[in-house]
Amino acid sequence: NAGVTQTPKFQVLKTGQSMTLQCAQDMNHEYMSWYRQDPGMGLRLIHYSVGAGITDQGEVPNGYNVSRSTTEDFPLRLLSAAPSQTSVYFCASSYSWRTGPGETQYFGPGTRLLVL
Amino acid sequence: TQLLEQSPQFLSIQEGENLTVYCNSSSVFSSLQWYRQEPGEGPVLLVTVVTGGEVKKLKRLTFQFGDARKDSSLHITAAQPGDTGLYLCAGATGPDKLIFGTGTRLQVFP
Numbered sequence: 001n002a003g004v005t006q007t008p009k010f011q012v013l014k015t016g017q018s019m020t021l022q023c024a025q026d027m028n029h030e031y032m033s034w035y036r037q038d039p040g041m042g043l044r045l046i047h048y049s050v051g052a053g054i055t056d057q058g059e060v061p062n063g064y065n066v067s068r069s070t071t072e073d074f075p076l077r078l079l080s081a082a083p084s085q086t087s088v089y090f091c092a093s094s095y096s097w098r099t100g101p102g103e104t105q106y107f108g109p110g111t112r113l114l115v116l
Numbered sequence: 117t118q119l120l121e122q123s124p125q126f127l128s129i130q131e132g133e134n135l136t137v138y139c140n141s142s143s144v145f146s147s148l149q150w151y152r153q154e155p156g157e158g159p160v161l162l163v164t165v166v167t168g169g170e171v172k173k174l175k176r177l178t179f180q181f182g183d184a185r186k187d188s189s190l191h192i193t194a195a196q197p198g199d200t201g202l203y204l205c206a207g208a209t210g211p212d213k214l215i216f217g218t219g220t221r222l223q224v225f226p
Contacts (some may be wrong), residue, residue: 004158031212040125042204042216043159050212058213090158097212105149105206105214107158 001026004108006091012114013081021076021111023091031094031103032074033058034066036087037110043090049074050097081115088112119143120207120217128223129195137190137220139205146208148181148188153202195224 007022025032033048035058045058049068063085065077074093078085089111094103120141129135139148147166151159163172165181165188172179176199178191188205205217 033214035216040218042120042122042218043206044216045213048212056212059215092158104161104164105159107160109156109158 003027004091004093004106006089006108006111008111009109010112010114012116013078014116015082017081019078019081021078021089021091021113023074023076023108024072025074025091025093025106026072027093027095027106028071029093029095029106030071031097032068033092033105034064034074034076035090035092036060036085037090038087046076046089078113081113083115086113086115120205120215122203122205122217122220124220125218126221126223128225131196131224131226132194133224135192135195135222137192137203137222138187139189139217140187141207142186143207143209144185146185148185148208149206149214150179150188150190151204151206153204154200159202159204192222195222197224197226200224 004025030051034046035043037043044060046064047066049055052071055066091108092105094105123138149164150162153159163179168183168185170181176193180189203220206214
């Protein structure tokens with residue numbers, strides 16, 4: 001199993017450009033999520049999905065869109081990039097959110113985004 | 117917004133020393149997890165604690181969940197350079213959301 005994969009690893013954008021960060025998992029996990037990591041702030045939840053066709057907002061959803069058309073893929077779209085979106089983005093998945101608290105989250109290697 | 121505060125923010129110690137990292141909140145969590153993250157990689161789960169007062173040991177690492185399920189601590193005995201990394205606590209606020217702490221960056225020198 002490849003686990004959770006993310007592409008690209010690095011990206012530089014100009015203000016106003018749009019792009020999609022890709023995330024895929026091959027573990028048949030129901031739950032997938034996107035976080036951003038900024039210095040001194042830990043990881044903050046952007047959007048999450050409890051299954052194909054179902055998405056919801058996390059702590060910091062503004063400026064980002066998601067969709068979940070398949071169990072495996074959960075892309076994150078930046079509609080109009082802003083310098084405040086410069087960050088490291090992590091995708092994570094877990095087997096199920098229904099099995100109670102403390103489900104193990106498996107993280108991808110991250111995408112480093114710089115918005116100029 | 118629920119906050120998980122970690123302290124200290126940075127910790128630099130010599131090999132063989134003991135250390136404790138704290139994770140505190142005013143909110144109650146159904147469970148709390150500890151992750152370690154190395155440079156250029158995503159976080160990796162170390163442990164999950166679920167019951168108030170629970171203590172779990174993982175070799176030289178001891179994790180404790182507060183009685184009121186609002187705080188947790190991670191104690192490392194005889195730290196080694198391989199323990200170097202960013203330690204993150206994360207609290208489950210419901211069945212489908214995990215809130216991460218601000219992180220503690222640990223550097224262990226040989």
